[in-house]
Amino acid sequence: MLNAYAGIGGNRHLWPAEWSVTAVELDPRVAAEYARRYPQDRVLVEDAHEFVMKHAEDYDAVWTSPPCPTHSRLAINVAKRKGIEPEPDPRLWVEVEYLREYGGRYVVENVHTYYTPPVLPDLVTERHYYWMSNPPAMIAPFHSAFRLRASTTAAQYAEAYGLPPLTPGSVPDQRMAMRNAVVPVEGLQVALAAFEPRQVSLDSELPTLAGVV
Numbered sequence: 001m002l003n004a005y006a007g008i009g010g011n012r013h014l015w016p017a018e019w020s021v022t023a024v025e026l027d028p029r030v031a032a033e034y035a036r037r038y039p040q041d042r043v044l045v046e047d048a049h050e051f052v053m054k055h056a057e058d059y060d061a062v063w064t065s066p067p068c069p070t071h072s073r074l075a076i077n078v079a080k081r082k083g084i085e086p087e088p089d090p091r092l093w094v095e096v097e098y099l100r101e102y103g104g105r106y107v108v109e110n111v112h113t114y115y116t117p118p119v120l121p122d123l124v125t126e127r128h129y130y131w132m133s134n135p136p137a138m139i140a141p142f143h144s145a146f147r148l149r150a151s152t153t154a155a156q157y158a159e160a161y162g163l164p165p166l167t168p169g170s171v172p173d174q175r176m177a178m179r180n181a182v183v184p185v186e187g188l189q190v191a192l193a194a195f196e197p198r199q200v201s202l203d204s205e206l207p208t209l210a211g212v213v
């Protein structure tokens with residue numbers, strides 16, 4: 001599996017141990033923290049966009065989490081405050097288009113965009129949009145044991161998401177790294193749907209149902 005823009009790996013935390021994962025992360029400190037958490041993964045410190053566009057087809061399945069700052073509702077508020085025109089980073093849309101076209105197993109994850117997405121997401125959860133192969137109709141929602149707010153610390157995020165805490169002093173902005181993480185139970189459900197679609201078609205299920213009825 002290719003895990004591009006790997007961050008601290010919230011999305012991959014519960015992935016089955018038999019999946020062999022290559023992670024790509026540009027920030028060396030974040031990559032080092034990822035490597036500490038998932039020592040079995042191959043970790044590359046390089047540009048994930050270039051890597052996806054060059055190598056996606058070498059993998060059985062691809063997950064990409066392009067950075068969200070230019071797409072989020074926060075981006076539009078910051079731009080308005082500064083009196084500038086917001087400019088969504090087009091690499092998200094290049095990856096969505098490319099991975100939809102290539103016909104393999106994939107997930108592109110991002111936040112809810114402040115603008116109407118040019119390609120409608122296949123799955124929408126409380127925090128995320130997903131463009132993906134084999135989208136499920138729904139997934140079990142994540143419920144935090146406590147309310148997450150502006151004052152929630154990195155350690156509290158870790159507890160709410162079910163992630164191990166960050167190594168002290170490892171990444172520059174611990175709260176941001178945790179907040180950016182996909183909740184592991186969501187990362188597992190989305191990845192299983194996209195990467196391990198059940199090999200059962202309606203055709204093969206119908207006779208069974210007919211037999212029961």
Ligand SMILES: C[S@@+](CC[C@H](N)C(=O)[O-])C[C@H]1O[C@@H](n2cnc3c(N)ncnc32)[C@H](O)[C@@H]1O
Pocket residue numbers: 004005006007008009010011012024025026027030046047048049065066067068180181182183
């Ligand atoms: C939304 S976070 C990833 C969250 C991750 N999927 C998780 O669940 O924990 C995006 C990550 O992409 C990294 N990043 C930003 N630009 C990048 C690039 N061009 N190539 C690789 N990584 C990049 C950031 O440092 C950040 O860690």
